Amino acid sequence: MADHATSSLPGDRGYLSEQGWRSWALTMDHKRIGVMYIWTTLGFFVVAGILALLLRLKLLVPGPALFSDHTYNVLFTMHGAMIIFLFIIPAIPSALGNFFIPLLIGCRDVAFPRLNLFSYWIFVAGILVTVGTLVAPMDTGWTFYTPYSTRTSAAVTSLSFGLFLIGMSSILTGLNFIVTIHTMRAPGMSWYRMPLFIWAMYATSVIQVLSTPVIGITFLLLAAERVFGIGIFDPAKGGDPLLFQHFFWFYSHPVVYVMILPAMGIVSEVVPVFARKPIFGYKAIAYSALAIAFIGFLVWGHHMFVSGMSTISGVIFSFLTFFVAVPTGIKIFNWIATLYKGSISFDSPMLYALSFIFLFIIGGLTGLFLGSLATDVHVHDTYFLVAHFHYTMMGGTVMGLFAGLHYWFPKMTGRMFNETWAKNAWWLVVAGFNITFFPMFILGMQGMPRRYAEYPAKYQPLNVVATVGSWFLALGVIIMFANFVRSLRNGEPAPDNPWRGLTLEWQTSSPPPEENFHEIPTVTDWPYGYGNRNEASRDH
Amino acid sequence: MAAYKIYFVAWSTLLVLTAVTVAVSYLNLGLWNASVALAIASLKAGLVALYFMHLRHEIKLVLGFAVFPFLILGLILVGTLIDAIYRF
Numbered sequence A: 001m002a003d004h005a006t007s008s009l010p011g012d013r014g015y016l017s018e019q020g021w022r023s024w025a026l027t028m029d030h031k032r033i034g035v036m037y038i039w040t041t042l043g044f045f046v047v048a049g050i051l052a053l054l055l056r057l058k059l060l061v062p063g064p065a066l067f068s069d070h071t072y073n074v075l076f077t078m079h080g081a082m083i084i085f086l087f088i089i090p091a092i093p094s095a096l097g098n099f100f101i102p103l104l105i106g107c108r109d110v111a112f113p114r115l116n117l118f119s120y121w122i123f124v125a126g127i128l129v130t131v132g133t134l135v136a137p138m139d140t141g142w143t144f145y146t147p148y149s150t151r152t153s154a155a156v157t158s159l160s161f162g163l164f165l166i167g168m169s170s171i172l173t174g175l176n177f178i179v180t181i182h183t184m185r186a187p188g189m190s191w192y193r194m195p196l197f198i199w200a201m202y203a204t205s206v207i208q209v210l211s212t213p214v215i216g217i218t219f220l221l222l223a224a225e226r227v228f229g230i231g232i233f234d235p236a237k238g239g240d241p242l243l244f245q246h247f248f249w250f251y252s253h254p255v256v257y258v259m260i261l262p263a264m265g266i267v268s269e270v271v272p273v274f275a276r277k278p279i280f281g282y283k284a285i286a287y288s289a290l291a292i293a294f295i296g297f298l299v300w301g302h303h304m305f306v307s308g309m310s311t312i313s314g315v316i317f318s319f320l321t322f323f324v325a326v327p328t329g330i331k332i333f334n335w336i337a338t339l340y341k342g343s344i345s346f347d348s349p350m351l352y353a354l355s356f357i358f359l360f361i362i363g364g365l366t367g368l369f370l371g372s373l374a375t376d377v378h379v380h381d382t383y384f385l386v387a388h389f390h391y392t393m394m395g396g397t398v399m400g401l402f403a404g405l406h407y408w409f410p411k412m413t414g415r416m417f418n419e420t421w422a423k424n425a426w427w428l429v430v431a432g433f434n435i436t437f438f439p440m441f442i443l444g445m446q447g448m449p450r451r452y453a454e455y456p457a458k459y460q461p462l463n464v465v466a467t468v469g470s471w472f473l474a475l476g477v478i479i480m481f482a483n484f485v486r487s488l489r490n491g492e493p494a495p496d497n498p499w500r501g502l503t504l505e506w507q508t509s510s511p512p513p514e515e516n517f518h519e520i521p522t523v524t525d526w527p528y529g530y531g532n533r534n535e536a537s538r539d540h
Numbered sequence B: 001m002a003a004y005k006i007y008f009v010a011w012s013t014l015l016v017l018t019a020v021t022v023a024v025s026y027l028n029l030g031l032w033n034a035s036v037a038l039a040i041a042s043l044k045a046g047l048v049a050l051y052f053m054h055l056r057h058e059i060k061l062v063l064g065f066a067v068f069p070f071l072i073l074g075l076i077l078v079g080t081l082i083d084a085i086y087r088f
């Protein structure tokens, strides 16, 4: 690949030069919009994390403690809804995706910069409406199941409207990315020369565009049922409460791939860089992302095995759920094969990427327990499910996000973070995470149900372990964020290419100039020719 | 003016179809009431998509993205109906 390094003068803040709130609020620079998404989503990660710590604190003891049972219901609903809709769905696609898609494909901005800014502000509007519902806080769980959600006095209607807006933002962002990837790639960047993060983001965007309208319609129907009393979900009026679950999961299962696919994309970028080896099975990884996106649309029924669903659909959905594990397995084998005989260095981005692989294997395989008809009857709605979901989402997506934040921090800010503290934080995060969530697998197998404010005394010892683990986890996250914030001002100036990566974002300065590249690069090869360059630069 | 002709034709057709919808609502077709109303509505939606939203002149990729939601709709109908029909 031609050398387009454009070492900037020391003290050049690139796209960050302009100051003042207008330069942020009215910007059409995809990088600044990405940064605004990072702050917003991480803000909600912190808030929802604090709620989780409160919940764990209460669960130290089996009986009543700290706050009322209703408050407990409100807190776990808020934790779930915030983490899902305000953090984890937009965290990687809208934040890192916005910042890095144009940089990785070598163009100056996304296809529709104005629409991009609009997406951000519509997201903020959705957040404001959602936060407004705290006057009558939700106690339905983040899934808002009918018939309870049509009857509760909580602010379901306005919350539906808020989430509708957030969904709109998600659709527009996905659309923007699809068009960007189709039309804006640098000269010479054929589909098979695209970085795998781009393939992952493409699959993600397709899901966002095609599945989000379904939840939008569902929220509208829910609101219509509450306001006008039409019988969509209420059996007394000819409706069907299970229809809500069908609609809800028709969106919410594909959307777990909106959460996980971008993280897989980050791992596919980080692993070859730090193993100094070409990625193994490029096409298999790329197509498995599309396969996950497609099969992911066919498995929603696995959330309803014990809801009174018909046996025959149970069998079909169970089979398809096992089927969707195949492309995921393909990716994992390919990452491991990439590591094989690599010259691996354990820098913090790599540590988080490896944690992703390790923890996501546990999270993914326990998903198969839940996807089998018979075992699901035993573990459904127990802490086993809570453990599984946190292993995929926190052990998977959040570890991927942390890998990405460490990997791209020098590029985004022009500063290096402190590697020693990053490693210290990593130990605490990974150890704390496992201490918190592994006991929940056992608790679930023993039959402890989720979402109950109190529990029988025999479950206390493992609950104490989990709560203590959550403190280590929190400490690790605090150290990580403190390291980032300190480094924003006081970090060493970052070189243009601290990790010796071959993707295009490393060919421009750190931080990148306002239009990304002084001269649009021409691509002549795939971006994974690490190690022996002559051997690796096959024709792609 | 000629360039706009097709839009006037499409628009007039939409108006005619609206009139037909209203007229048909006075007939009692039994089971076919909903089907006929939905068929006319789909025809109108198709006209809007093809002419006013320019789908007729788009490249295949855009057509693909327009057709795909119907596949999704089919999926959700089939999946939900398998459940509803075989429930006991």
Ligand SMILES: [Cu+2]
Binding pocket: A252, A253, A256, A299, A300, A302, A303
């Ligand atoms: Cu699912």
